[in-house]
Amino acid sequence: MANVVVVGAQWGDEGKGKIVDWLSLEADVVVRFQGGHNAGHTLVINGVTYKLALLPSGIVRPGKLSVIGNGVVVDPHFLIGEIERLREQGVEIGPDNFKIAENAPLILSLHRELDAYREEAAGNGVKIGTTKRGIGPAYEDKVGRRSVRLMDLAEPDTLDDKITRLLAHHNPLRRGLGLPEIAPAAVRDELLDAAPKILPYMDAVWELLEDLRRAGKRILFEGAQGVLLDVDHGTYPYVTSSNTVSASAASGSGLGPGAIGYVLGIAKAYTTRVGGGPFPTELHDEIGTLIGDRGHEFGTNTGRRRRCGWFDAVLTRQAVKTSGIYGIALTKLDILDGLDEIRVCTHYLLDGARIDRLPASQSAQARVVPVYETIEGWKGTTGGARSWADLPAQAIKYVRRIEELIGAPVALLSTSPERDDTILVRNPFED
Incomplete structure (x- = not known):
C-alpha cells in the first residue's frame, strides 16, 4: 500500500480539502507538511461545513491521527482558536489524535x-x-x-x-x-x-511517523497552496514562502524520500488564483464572472474573490513534472455545465515564438500569450455524478483531452463539494 502525497497542481484553492477528506477514510495518518494558516480548506460532510486552516483535514474523521510537521509555521494562538471552534462543532481533538512537531517554528x-x-x-x-x-x-x-x-x-x-x-x-x-x-x-x-x-500536542514527529510507517500504517501527506506558488518553482515573486512541491512532504515531516509513494495532484476543470501575479488564461468578461459565482470562488480564510480563467494545460503539465504527479483529481467539472464552448490553453506564444512552459523570468511571464483549443460544451449536468455513466459524453471528452494535454491520467473526478460525489478511477493507496 502506497503512502500518498496530495498537492495542488495549480495556484491553490483546487479543492484539496474534500479530496484529502475522501482519501483519509483509507489513511491512518494525515500530515500537513508545509505552509501556515494562510491557506484554508473547506470540508462539507453530511451537510456540515468545516473550515480549516492549520489543522489537517483528517482531524474531522474519528480514529485518524492528524499531524502538523516541522515544515509548517504555526501561529499558536490561531491554532488554539481553531481547535476551540472545531470542538464547538463536535469534533474531538486531543493528544491522542493530534500531534505537532517539536521543531515547528512559531508565528508571533x-x-x-x-x-x-x-x-x-x-x-x-x-x-x-x-x-x-x-x-x-x-x-x-x-x-x-x-x-x-x-x-x-x-x-x-x-x-x-x-x-x-x-x-x-x-x-x-x-x-x-x-x-x-x-x-x-x-x-x-x-x-x-x-x-x-x-504543548500537550508536541511530539518528535519524525520518529513517530517512521515508527508508524514501519508498522504498515498508511500515511496521507497534505500540502497547502499549489505547486505554482512554490518559492522555487512557482511564479516568483508572486509565490508563497515555502516549497509546495511533493518533495517537501519528506523534508517537512522528517521522513526520507522513500516514504513518499503515489503523488496525487488536484486541479480544477478551470483555473483560479488569488492575489497578484501572472495569469495567462484569466478571463475579464462575463464568463469569468459566471465561473467565479458558480464556483463560489472566494478565499476560505480571507474572503477575497479569486481570479478565474480557462484551464491552462501548460501550467498543469509543468506542475505534473516538477512534483512527479502520478495522477490528477479533477474538481469542479460541474461549474462548466451548460457552456456552449470551453477553451483550453495548449501552449503559449512568447514574442511570437511557441513555448510549452511558463518561463522563469518575471518579465517573460507577463508577455506570454495563451493559445487556445476550443472544445464543445455540454448541456447535461455533471453535478453529483458518481460514475462515468452519469456524465454527458462531451464532458467525458473534455476530461480525456485534459489527460492528453497534461500527460497524467485522471485518478479521481469530483462533481460537487460533497465527499460522496466522487468518481474513482484509480485508488492512490492501491497503486
Missing part, C-alpha cells in the same frame, strides 16, 4: 505586524498578495536561525536568550520602518500564554 504577533506593514506599504504593481498572517516573516526567521520553536515553550528558562536573538533582528528593522520597538517581556508573555494549551 511581530511577524503578522511586519507582514501587514510590508504589504500595505508596497505600491501598486509590487504587492505580492500576502494574507498578512505572518507566514513569510516567520519563514525568514526560520532560515535566519532565530525562530522560536515549539520545543522552546517547554523550556521557559531558555526563552530569554532566544527572544533576545529574535529581537536583535526585528527591533532595528522596526526602527527603520518607523514602528515601535517590542519589549522582550511582551514576547515572553505572548509565548507563555499559549504554552499550556499547545
Whole structure:
C-alpha cells in the first residue's frame, strides 16, 4: 500500500480539502507538511461545513491521527482558536489524535505586524498578495536561525536568550520602518500564554511517523497552496514562502524520500488564483464572472474573490513534472455545465515564438500569450455524478483531452463539494 502525497497542481484553492477528506477514510495518518494558516480548506460532510486552516483535514474523521510537521509555521494562538471552534462543532481533538512537531517554528504577533506593514506599504504593481498572517516573516526567521520553536515553550528558562536573538533582528528593522520597538517581556508573555494549551500536542514527529510507517500504517501527506506558488518553482515573486512541491512532504515531516509513494495532484476543470501575479488564461468578461459565482470562488480564510480563467494545460503539465504527479483529481467539472464552448490553453506564444512552459523570468511571464483549443460544451449536468455513466459524453471528452494535454491520467473526478460525489478511477493507496 502506497503512502500518498496530495498537492495542488495549480495556484491553490483546487479543492484539496474534500479530496484529502475522501482519501483519509483509507489513511491512518494525515500530515500537513508545509505552509501556515494562510491557506484554508473547506470540508462539507453530511451537510456540515468545516473550515480549516492549520489543522489537517483528517482531524474531522474519528480514529485518524492528524499531524502538523516541522515544515509548517504555526501561529499558536490561531491554532488554539481553531481547535476551540472545531470542538464547538463536535469534533474531538486531543493528544491522542493530534500531534505537532517539536521543531515547528512559531508565528508571533511581530511577524503578522511586519507582514501587514510590508504589504500595505508596497505600491501598486509590487504587492505580492500576502494574507498578512505572518507566514513569510516567520519563514525568514526560520532560515535566519532565530525562530522560536515549539520545543522552546517547554523550556521557559531558555526563552530569554532566544527572544533576545529574535529581537536583535526585528527591533532595528522596526526602527527603520518607523514602528515601535517590542519589549522582550511582551514576547515572553505572548509565548507563555499559549504554552499550556499547545504543548500537550508536541511530539518528535519524525520518529513517530517512521515508527508508524514501519508498522504498515498508511500515511496521507497534505500540502497547502499549489505547486505554482512554490518559492522555487512557482511564479516568483508572486509565490508563497515555502516549497509546495511533493518533495517537501519528506523534508517537512522528517521522513526520507522513500516514504513518499503515489503523488496525487488536484486541479480544477478551470483555473483560479488569488492575489497578484501572472495569469495567462484569466478571463475579464462575463464568463469569468459566471465561473467565479458558480464556483463560489472566494478565499476560505480571507474572503477575497479569486481570479478565474480557462484551464491552462501548460501550467498543469509543468506542475505534473516538477512534483512527479502520478495522477490528477479533477474538481469542479460541474461549474462548466451548460457552456456552449470551453477553451483550453495548449501552449503559449512568447514574442511570437511557441513555448510549452511558463518561463522563469518575471518579465517573460507577463508577455506570454495563451493559445487556445476550443472544445464543445455540454448541456447535461455533471453535478453529483458518481460514475462515468452519469456524465454527458462531451464532458467525458473534455476530461480525456485534459489527460492528453497534461500527460497524467485522471485518478479521481469530483462533481460537487460533497465527499460522496466522487468518481474513482484509480485508488492512490492501491497503486
